[in-house]
Amino acid sequence: MAGQDPRALIDYAALDDTTLVALARAGRREAFRQVMQRCNRRLFRVARSVVHDDAEAEDVVQEAYVNAFEHLSEFRGEAALTTWLTRIVLNEANGRLRSRKPTVELDQIETLQREGGRVIAFPSRFGSEDPAADAARGQIRRLLEGAVDDLPEPFRLVFVMREIEECSVEETAACLGLKPETVKTRLHRARRMLRAALHDTLATTVTEAFPFLGARCDRMTHTVLARIAAQVRDEV
Template sequence: MSEANTRLARDYAALDDAALVVCVRAGEREAFRQVMQRCNQRLYRVVRGVLDDEAEIEDVMQEAYLKVFEKIETFRGASSLATWISRIAINEAIQRLRRRHPTVDIDNLDNAAPDAGSVVSLPLRAADGDPAAAVARDELHRLLERAVATLPPTFRSVFLLRDVEGCSTEETAELLAIRSETVKTRLHRARQLLQSELRERAEAALGGTFPFLGRRCSRVTDAVLARLDGHFPANT
């Protein structure tokens, strides 16, 4: 079998990071496609932690992958491939942010006093269920995404990495180039801000919860009246 045919027959999805990197270094296009497919979810989340604009996020991801391809020879496996790529993406996102905004005073954000009391991690993963439950989960996800978008970038990036992506405290600290204690402080504060934001959204929406109008209201009303037919005087 020719080298080209060998490449076509190779199952890149089954390769580990080290083997994929070898293939990319050998110029195998589909290997780099697999690298991107493997890392896209994490990359989106880490960049979304810094930037708000969806188009800009995708642009940063593309620029990051171009740099990854250029620097693939420098990957030594000291960290996972996803971590190495994520660090490149975060740097690209931060540079983009700094070109648009003055430097954020991170110390002031970190020192914003958290309220006393325990903080419960928000559940972003749910088990499979029936279609109605799936619709409810989708709506919950949209609500959470809107709430997360209100967080300051320094808190949002930590929250997305720790509670959404599932990174450890140490890996998050490495990715963001901050201390582990800073990760814990920002995550604690992010969770509190989210709880406050979600509480306000829930209270504002309470008046419109469990609607029972329109056709549903008419259907039940008509059904009850039909069952009570003959219990009312005529023409009342």
């Protein structure tokens, strides 16, 4: 149509990363928007695995994007765009860790204890039709998230990229500046540490669950006995 902006006809979602970067360099903001939409989830999870805070992880990713946009001319395509951006996010996140004060305010601790951390999203396949099932899935998710959060950072980063983001060994190695063999070794150790941590945590959780199960058992027994007693009275 006459007078229509030709930029509106571009299907940015169909373009590859190299083309998007070229368009972004030329000032096409919509191209960079598409880059962010493709990379947001991975970059947030990587940042979150370093800074341990949702809000700060978002801020890290935003700052990294601004930095990346200002230095798009430095992207040579020698590595994948996500790899290049991941390195920028890691630099920003680690820089923040180095600048942190060694003490944490009490209200921050209380807030974290109340809200908990989120690393892995486990969507429910079955909706929310069963509150008890939803509560159980939520408890399992919190246990897993806590166990991942407690991994030492070198192992946590590898685990998040390999198991959660499903990156290849080679891509993980490129992002983190490691040898592929080191990625494999760290992932193996991360899995082993998670198994040990979850074993201990689940053992405690199961032990603590028995009083609840016992209370339910008592309630059911009382109900059945009351019904039997009522039937006996009716028969007399």
